[in-house]
Amino acid sequence: MERYELIVVGAGPAGLSAAIEAAKAGMKTVVFDENAKPGGQLFKQIHKFFGSKEHKAKIRGYNIGETLLREAETCGVEVVLNATVAGVYEGRELTVMQGDSIKHFKGDSIVVATGASENMVTFPGWTLPGVIGAGAAQTMMNLHGIKPGSRVLMLGTGNVGLVVSYQLLQAGCEVVALVDASKKIGGYGVHAAKVARTGVPFYLSHTIVAVHGEDCVKGVTIGEVDAAWQVIPGSEKTFDVDTVCLAVGLSPMAQLVKSAGCEMNGIVPAVDAYGATSVPGIYAAGDVSGIEEASSAMIEGRIAGAAAAYQAGYLEKSDFESIVTAHEASLGSLREGMFGPKQRGRVQTVTEEGIVLSQSLLTKGYLDESDLAHFPSIQHGKTGVYPVIECTQNIPCNPCQDACVKGCILIGNDITSLPVINAEATCTGCGMCVASCSGQAIFLVEEKPLESTAYVSFPYEFLPLPEKGDRGIALDRSGAPICDAEITAVRTGKAMDQTHVVTMKVPLDYASTARFFRRR
Amino acid sequence: MNGRIDRSIDLGPYVAAPDDGMIICRCEEVTKGEIRRAVHDGMFTITEIRRYLRTGMGLCQGQTCARLVKQIVAKELDVSPDVLEDAVARAPFRPVPMRVLANEAEGRTR
Numbered sequence: 019m020e021r022y023e024l025i026v027v028g029a030g031p032a033g034l035s036a037a038i039e040a041a042k043a044g045m046k047t048v049v050f051d052e053n054a055k056p057g058g059q060l061f062k063q064i065h066k067f068f069g070s071k072e073h074k075a076k077i078r079g080y081n082i083g084e085t086l087l088r089e090a091e092t093c094g095v096e097v098v099l100n101a102t103v104a105g106v107y108e109g110r111e112l113t114v115m116q117g118d119s120i121k122h123f124k125g126d127s128i129v130v131a132t133g134a135s136e137n138m139v140t141f142p143g144w145t146l147p148g149v150i151g152a153g154a155a156q157t158m159m160n161l162h163g164i165k166p167g168s169r170v171l172m173l174g175t176g177n178v179g180l181v182v183s184y185q186l187l188q189a190g191c192e193v194v195a196l197v198d199a200s201k202k203i204g205g206y207g208v209h210a211a212k213v214a215r216t217g218v219p220f221y222l223s224h225t226i227v228a229v230h231g232e233d234c235v236k237g238v239t240i241g242e243v244d245a246a247w248q249v250i251p252g253s254e255k256t257f258d259v260d261t262v263c264l265a266v267g268l269s270p271m272a273q274l275v276k277s278a279g280c281e282m283n284g285i286v287p288a289v290d291a292y293g294a295t296s297v298p299g300i301y302a303a304g305d306v307s308g309i310e311e312a313s314s315a316m317i318e319g320r321i322a323g324a325a326a327a328y329q330a331g332y333l334e335k336s337d338f339e340s341i342v343t344a345h346e347a348s349l350g351s352l353r354e355g356m357f358g359p360k361q362r363g364r365v366q367t368v369t370e371e372g373i374v375l376s377q378s379l380l381t382k383g384y385l386d387e388s389d390l391a392h393f394p395s396i397q398h399g400k401t402g403v404y405p406v407i408e409c410t411q412n413i414p415c416n417p418c419q420d421a422c423v424k425g426c427i428l429i430g431n432d433i434t435s436l437p438v439i440n441a442e443a444t445c446t447g448c449g450m451c452v453a454s455c456s457g458q459a460i461f462l463v464e465e466k467p468l469e470s471t472a473y474v475s476f477p478y479e480f481l482p483l484p485e486k487g488d489r490g491i492a493l494d495r496s497g498a499p500i501c502d503a504e505i506t507a508v509r510t511g512k513a514m515d516q517t518h519v520v521t522m523k524v525p526l527d528y529a530s531t532a533r534f535f536r537r538r
Numbered sequence: 539m540n541g542r543i544d545r546s547i548d549l550g551p552y553v554a555a556p557d558d559g560m561i562i563c564r565c566e567e568v569t570k571g572e573i574r575r576a577v578h579d580g581m582f583t584i585t586e587i588r589r590y591l592r593t594g595m596g597l598c599q600g601q602t603c604a605r606l607v608k609q610i611v612a613k614e615l616d617v618s619p620d621v622l623e624d625a626v627a628r629a630p631f632r633p634v635p636m637r638v639l640a641n642e643a644e645g646r647t648r
Contacts, residue, residue, distance in 0.1 A: 052632065105629025115634055120642045135601050140570070145561050269605060273627035284620070 022048045024326050025112060025125030027103045027274060030058020031312040032304025032319035033131030034086040034095075039323030039341070040129075041093040043332040048123070049095060050114055052102040055161070057083035058133055060312060062156040064188075065181055066456035066515070068206075068415040070433050072348050073313045076417040076454050078515065080160075082312075106278045110299055127299045127326040130275050130287075131319060134268035134305035139173070142228040148235030152182040152265035159189045167261025171238050172196045173226055174265030175383075177205035177311075182265060183213050188480055193218045194257045196383070197240050199225040199247060206357065207379040207411045208457025212477075214383035215534040217497025222381050227254055229262055238262050270306045292342065293322035301326060310359075317349040355412040355434035370412045371436055379410060384495035390530065395427075395437050398530045403447035403464040403473075406530075407437045409457065421454030452477050453514035462521075465529050472529035473506060475521040483508055483518055484535060492524045492532035501528045503535055543582050543615065543622075552578040562610065563603040565596020570610055577614040584625045587611060594625060597633055 024040045026033045029051035041047040055061065063079025074082050090097060098116070105113040110125045136151035143149070148167060152174065155166040170191050172183045175198040183193050196213065201223050203210045214220065223242055227249055230237040242253035275287040281296035282288065286308050293301040301322040304315035321342055328338035353359055356366050368374055373393060378386035385408060390396045395407035405426060407418065412434040419429040419437070426443040429435050445462070452460045452475055462475035474492070478484070484505045492503035507521040524532040558571025568591045581587045584607065593607050594600025600607075604624065612619040 102632045102634075104631055104634050107629075113629065115630075115632070115638060118638055118641055120634070120638060137605060138602055140557075140560055140562065140606055142557065142560060145564055271601070273599075273631045276624070276627035277629060277631070285624075 019111070019122045019124055021124045021126075022046050023126045023330055024048075024129065024323070025050065025110075025123055025127075026129045026131060027112070028058065028131035028133055028304070028306075029053075029056035029097055029099070030131060030133050030304060030315065031060055031082070031086065032133075032306075032315040032322075033058070033129065034090050034097075035316040035319030036129040036131060036301070036303055036323035036326070037095040037097075037319075038086070038089050038093050039320045040127075040327045040332075041090070041095045043324070043327035045327055045330060045332055047095050049090070049097045050101040050103050050112075051097070051099050054100055056087060056097050056099060058312075059153070059156075060086070062153075062160040063181075063312065064160050064185060066517070067313055068311075068413060068456050069313050069352055070414070070416045071420070073352060073414075074316075075415060076421075076456055076515070079312065082316075086316075103274065106274055125299070126330060127301065128278075129293070129301045129303055129319070129322050129326060130278075130295075130306055131302070131304045131315075132271040132274055132306045134270050134309055136264070137267040137269055138264060139226075139266050141226045143230060143235070146229055146231050146235050147233070148231070148260055149229055149262045149264065152178050152263045155261075155263050156182050156185060159185055165189050165191060166263070167191060167235075167259070169194055169257075169259040170261040170263055171226075171240075171257055171259045172263045172265060174198060174267075175200070175203040175205055175210065175220065175222070176265060176267070177209055178268075179263075179265030180205040180209035180213060182263065183218065184209070186263070187213070187216055187218070191261075194259055195219050195221055195240070197221045197224045197226065199223065199243055202380040203383060206413055206457060207376070207383075208409060208413075208455075208459040210379065210383035211385065211408065211495065212458040215493060215495050215497050217493060217536075218383075220381070220383045221255075224253075225249065226262070230256075235260050235262055268305060268309045270309065272306055275300070275302055275306065291321075291346070292325035293318055294325060299329070311352070314349060314352050317345050317352070321345050321349075351433055352414050354432070355414050357411075357413060369410070369436060370432075370434065373410070373436070376410055382496065385410065387531070393436070395439050397439060398463070399465065401465075402445070403462055404445050405439065405451055406461045406463050407439070407451075407455075408459045408461070409437055409455070412436065413457075415456060417454045417456065418451045418460060421450040423448075423450070427451060447475075449475055449509050449519035450513065452519045453511075453517040458517070461533065462519075463529050465526060467526060470526045471523050472526050472532075473521050473523055474529065474532050475507075475519050476533055476535070478508075478518045478520040478535075479516065483510075484520055484537065488537060490535055490537040492522060492528060493534040493536055494531045495533050497534065499536070500531060501525055503532065505535065543617065545582065547615070549578055549614065562606050563591075563593040563596065563600075565598050565603075566592040566594075568593045568603075573607060573610045574614050577611055582611075582615060584608060584611065584622055588625050599631065599633070600625065
């Protein structure tokens, strides 16, 4: 039996953060993870995170993972991989399978950060090879470099469904449709919009009727559902696909806390503000204590780690309180906005600013032209180059504000506020705001009435990159081809972190509609 | 929570459904029809279903099917899935080969 002052189960964002915070305070800390690589979901998350600087906004998930691992190493955290926690017993004893042996460990404190697993839904054909979880698709693409399929249908329009659909496009798959039984897109509008502008259709109030094929997926039929979730006869549509991805939610992996005797609150352990469960010395942090974003999981981990350190006498009360106060404020701001836990299940029609929300964005995945005038940051018809910020929902995010050195973009202290264009400042067209926006919702437009042309700069994260002089077709927000376009500039830079800023020349009339480019 | 299920309720006759042949527990190859029929046989709790059919007892330990089984049982009983208590979580949480457990008993690798 080996003893540690803190044992963390799970080396994902929550677990690593807890371990770092505890080890920093001086605790002898070990992290066990059943996987061969640490980081949990972080290394699959190739998109830029939302939030503000303290939440590591505009940094890609895998880079956040690298930073956490380095920090853990510096603090002296021992991270043990291929180590499966198989059981938990009286007195915080854990049995851990490592290779061919079971080893016993005792933790003065334990932080359970086991994360979550993907939910499945059933329909005829759901067990055919080719029906996979969206997370599995992400693992294949981003960890193992394997394309999950060629033609994919995604079920579920929460952030996971939207983000993974975009990644499938990036990997070179064709996404034939995004389907959700709900009437509204569940994830961020900006995530939906970046998928929609590539031409992927959304089918809301639709579900999978059946997946076809004998020994693998050959096609899928979807149908519209009525108010009682029954498929309306005659509404069926069939797609030729080889892969069906399911992004229908996550369930906490709570076996360990349950087995330890922690009091449960439904499917999650009941925890206090510090992540402490009903069993003394056992804490829970991250998705296992309630499904949220990785950004929140990291903060919950920090708080639980600090709480364990305080309990063990490694932190003075005042130091502990100041750590917790800072993290709680940070966590609070992430939970604000129209997607925050307080708003769950509520029907929202206007933004915090009182602007009517775009129904088109919620049902089709893109802003309708009639919505544009309501949002002051979506400008048009100005002289010189100017930013157009198609950010129309209150989500906790503000990197654009700092990205503009000229101070053109104002969000203020409340990070869920919609960005406002500062009329006093002048845009130089540097493109840093375009690259900084994790939602890829910022464009630069320059209208040249004398030449009857307009230059539209947009974020681009596909390979191969277009080159200056390439000719093709400009697509509108829905992905429909609208006019000829010529690439006039492609900007990349270290600070842009692989969000390239591509500029295309289009006829003047398309300045406010051309938003994406496709080669001929 | 189990106490809330009325053991004397009349479920009515078992009526075959077109999707009864659909596999729900992939590890143990248990179909929807088998689960529905088990409820009519008197298996009203997840634990009973589990012992009767081995749902959730295979390689993934119910990670995939636990929610699905619960939904089917709840629908058959005409109760909310929240009323049904989850199966007990016990070690090992992940499959552990017998030889690994045996290694410990013999003290070979400690």
